Amino acid sequence: MDPRTSRGRLPLPQRGIAFGGDYNPEQWPRETWVEDARLMREAGVDLVAVNVFGWAEIEREPGVYRFDDLDHVMDLLHEHGIAVNLGTGTSTPPPWLTTDHPEVLPVTRDGGTVSPGGRQAWCPSSPVLRDHAERLVRTVAERYGDHPALALWHVSNELGCHNALCYCDESARDFRRWLEARYGTVDALNAAWGTSFWSQRYGSFDQVLPPRATASPENPGQVLDFHRFSSDALLDWYHAEAAILRETTTVPVTTNFMVTAHIDTQDYRSWAPHMDVVANDHYLDHRLADPWAELAFAADATRGLADGAPWMLMEASHGAVNWQPRNLAKRPGELERMVLTHVARGADAVCFFQWRASRAGAERFHSALLPHAGTDSTQWRATLRLGALLDALDEVVGTTVTSDVALLFDWQAWWAVDVPGQPTGDVRYLDEVHAMHAALRRAGAGVDVVGPAADLSGYRLVVVPTLYLVTDEAAQALERYVAAGGHVLVTYFSGIVDADDQVRTGGYPGAFRDVLGVRSDEFFPLDAGQLVTLDDGRTADVWTERVEARGASVVARFADGPVAGGPAVTRHGHGAGVAWYVATRLDGAGREALVAQALGDAGVEPVLPGAPAVxxxxxxxxxxxxxxxxxxxxxxxxxxxxxxxxxxxxxxxxxxxxxxxxxxxxxxxxxxxxxxxxxxxx
CATH class of the missing domain: 2.60.40.1180 (Golgi alpha-mannosidase II)
Structure with missing residues (x-):
């Protein structure tokens, strides 16, 4: 069963919601393993990830494999009715490999070589590392492909979490090959990157380098393509491992995404179609102003990657993490709210890092289902309650979420916005995306987070926050959606550049001028802390622009600021539909009022009318x-x-x-x- 098209159950053996987490028995003596299996059953755990970081344990010297411990663990888990999400073990190479082949280590933008000793110290383009990794994957697949405990293959781990961008010579060669495949000729590359600026014209692909540290801002087209290449290089790594697994077994294959506020290096929209199960890792990020709003967005976005089908939460934290400046423990009720937020938004599996808290290593103070204090602890009792809660929710497995609102979110637009040289450094792509999603959530609307190329025909309202980069095809599809009767709400700094990150001339907001019925000829970003007032009493900051209504009705004007008297919010009838434009960054109350107005205009009802915003x-x-x-x-x-x-x-x-x-x-x-x-x- 294909979860991307069937909208059915995940291809896992569990009858209900799968519950479990990462299990690292190699950190503990064998006598602990039996106790672990018993306690897993007591807690209701029925799926664990094993061998995620197993390379150094399995292959202790080149070509010599030791499987005694993993054999024992696989058999023990099966005896206790616990299924295995089996890692290929390739996430971090063993010390002997980086010692014998230091050329596999990644290189930073300023030319420094990353040392081993952490994790993921490898270059995604390294042929040496890939040869060794593929041999390991094939060996693991042949040994465990028919093991009765095996439910899912877990390729590597959080691909690109620490090594997404490598600037070494091998990456440079791979980047050039990628560019030649994309553009065909160096003339096409020059045209796409606009290399006539600053004497950057290339005479051959051999002259092109990654965007390493330079004396001035880099070419933005080069930076954008390097992000695209780097995402594709890691996806190619996934394909290489997955091909071996699929050639050897019929077990579903996936890897864990990181749809989260602090990871922007993978275009998961291009990755998702290649997963047998869409899986995500998510941790509440207390560095954010509203971690719970970001959690809801990430869950909706993961469901969007799964095309609305059920998906898998592969990692979350039972309590505190160890990698934030202040690692806050969960207060009473927060664990249940976190888990139910994911399940409500489509997760049919809920797993944690990790099963038993580590005594040593970098993550020794990361929470776990079984804490350092053992079973006589508040955390363990919370684990038992959580297992019972998930058992009670088993019958929701396979059901899906249907929403009237779509929010367009694109990793490539994220990359393109967040580079130097923009009109203001205060416009950050994810800020507006999160703010608009939060306003929709507080209004009680159900929201699907989808890509610009998604089919929009089933939605009453489409929200487009700061979609700076948009392809011609996506812009035309949005226009057709509105002309056919749809409603759209577009915010500032959208439609500005094409797929090559080149500015669309003729006035802003570029690709969306006609559908919005407005034209802007100059941006007027605001100074730090500067506020402007609208004539309806709302306030705004960061951004203004000189807008001319060309068919659109003016809903609100700037009462002061650099473009006082000019349109700030407009509404345009286009064909059978309606298009709103917001030419500034509204404050929270103003944004929520506008969203409520657009939802009502589009006939969108709250999921539960009368429910408070909290x-x-x-x-x-x-x-x-x-x-x-x-x-x-x-x-x-x-x-x-x-x-x-x-x-x-x-x-x-x-x-x-x-x-x-x-x-x-x-x-x-x-x-x-x-x-x-x-x-x-x-």
Missing amino acids: VDAVRRHGDAASYLFLINHGGTAFTAPVPGTDLVTGRTAAAHEVPAGGVAAIRETTTDRRRSGEEAAA
């Missing part, structure tokens, strides 16, 4: 039932007037109280989505 409401649909998930982030209880059975408490009633900081998952009495909303509003 309560997330997400509905999953199945053939036999629909399930309303409620995650209460507020400090007071909320009563949802929704008849049905709360799977969390087992209580059947006409209304359900969700306590402060609590969760609910209600199997609704009616499966009709619109009727459910009407009953809740009554």
Whole structure:
């Protein structure tokens, strides 16, 4: 069964939601393994990832493999009814390999060589490393391909987390080959990069280098293509391992994405079609102003990568992580809210890093399902409760989320925006993406996070935050969507450049001028801390521009600032649809008011009318039932007037109280989505 097209169950043997995490038995004596397996069953764990960092254990010297321990672990887990997500072991090469072949080590932008001693100290373009890795993968696949515990293949681990961009000579050669395949001729490359600027014209592909440290800003087209190449190089690594696994076995293959605020180096939109299961790692990031909003966005974005099908949370943290400046432990209720946010948004597997907390190594203070304190601990009791909670939710497996709103999100636009030389360094792509998603979430709307090339025909409203780079095809598809009756909300600094990162001439917002019915001839970014006021009382910062309405109606004007009197928010009837434009960065209240206006204009109803903004409401649909998930982030209880059975408490009633900081998952009495909303509003 293909989860990308079937919208059915993940290809895993579990009958319900899979629960587990990374298991690293090599860190412990054998007598601990039996205890681990017993405690896993006690907690309800039924899927663990093994051999993720096993290379140095399995191949202790070149070509000499030692499988005694892994054999024992695989057999032990199977005896206890625990399935295995088996790592290929290639994430980090052993010391003997980097000692014998230092040329496999990655090189930084300024020419420094990365030393081994951490993890992922390898160049994605290294043929030497690939030869050794492929031999290991084939050996592991041949040994365990028919093992009864094997449920899923786990290629490498978090590909590109630390080594996505390598600037070594091998990467340079690979980059040139990639460019030649993309452009065909050096003249086409010169045209795409605009190398007539600053005397950069190339006479052959052999002259091209990665965008290493330079005395001045690099060519933005070169930087963009290097990001594209680097993402493709890691995807090619995945393909190489996956090809061996698929040639040897019929077990599904995946790797763990990192759809998160601090990783921008992989274009997962291009990766997702090649996964048998879409899997993501996500950790609450307390460096952000609103970690919970980013969590909800990441879960929606992962579902978008899975084309709406169920997906897998391969890693999360039970409590604190170890890699943030301040590693905050989870307070009562936060673990359940985190897990239910992922499940509500489509996760059919919930796994953690890791099973047993490490005594040594860089992550020894990272939380685990089984903490240092052992079973006589608050954390272990939370693990037991979590296993019971997930068991109670088993029946939602295979159900899907249907949304009326799409938010367009693109990794390549992210790369293109966040480079030096823009009108202001205060415009950061992810800031506006997160802000618009958060406003939609607080308005109670269900949101699919999709790419610019997605089919938009089923949505009532499409939100386009700061889509600076957009292809001609995607822009034309958005115009057709609006002309056919769709509603779109576009924010500032969108449509500015084409796929080559070249500015679209004739006025801003470039590709979207006609559909929006506006034209801007100059940007007026604001100084640090500077605010402007709109004539409807809203305030804004960071960005303004001189806008001329060309068919659009002016909804709000700038009351002050560099373009006082000019349009700030416009609305344009285009064909049978409507297109909004926001020419500034509104404050939180202003953004939420505008989003509410656009949702109402498009006829989008909240998932649960009347729910407060601090309560997330997400509905999953199945053939036999629909399930309303409620995650209460507020400090007071909320009563949802929704008849049905709360799977969390087992209580059947006409209304359900969700306590402060609590969760609910209600199997609704009616499966009709619109009727459910009407009953809740009554």
